[in-house]
Amino acid sequence: MEDIKNIENIDSKTSQNQCEFCLKEFCNKATLIRHRKTTKSCLERQGKSDVAIECINCKKTFAMQYYKQHQSKCDTIFEKTKTEQKQELEKLNKQNEKLKNELSKLKSELLSSNNKIIKLTQELEVLKNEVSQYKNNINSLEKDNEKLKYANELLEKQNEKL
Numbered sequence: 001m002e003d004i005k006n007i008e009n010i011d012s013k014t015s016q017n018q019c020e021f022c023l024k025e026f027c028n029k030a031t032l033i034r035h036r037k038t039t040k041s042c043l044e045r046q047g048k049s050d051v052a053i054e055c056i057n058c059k060k061t062f063a064m065q066y067y068k069q070h071q072s073k074c075d076t077i078f079e080k081t082k083t084e085q086k087q088e089l090e091k092l093n094k095q096n097e098k099l100k101n102e103l104s105k106l107k108s109e110l111l112s113s114n115n116k117i118i119k120l121t122q123e124l125e126v127l128k129n130e131v132s133q134y135k136n137n138i139n140s141l142e143k144d145n146e147k148l149k150y151a152n153e154l155l156e157k158q159n160e161k162l
């Protein structure tokens, strides 16, 4: 009910921006509102002396008498942190970009290595075939050699008889 009375009072110019708790006059509505929310003596009159205020930066709550002191400190820290985070993010983005490039380079190297391995495997296969062919040739030459030895022995025996 008291609030309604106060709103009615706004009609008269003198009390337009007057605090209803401590009766101080203010030059505009915004100042009055700030006064009501942040002035310790006024909050005490309102029975809110131990009201907790939430910091817009860090979301921690503070009793009124500590809030202003905290706010200026927190503003500085918060701005610094924001700048640092931005720089950190830029750094991370650059690193990410670099890593992406390295990854794509490694991928193409891997692909080229795979192709080399395939080519080498094919060459190895060809060489294996050649070796096995040589082995067959050697076997067949050894057999021929065996036959020639035997024929030679026969010839020598015939020669001895003559």
Ligand SMILES: [Zn+2]
Residues within 6 Å of the ligand: 019, 020, 021, 022, 023, 024, 035, 036, 039, 042
């Ligand atoms: Zn007041």
Ligand SMILES: [Zn+2]
Residues within 6 Å of the ligand: 055, 056, 057, 058, 059, 060, 070, 071, 074, 075
């Ligand atoms: Zn804070």
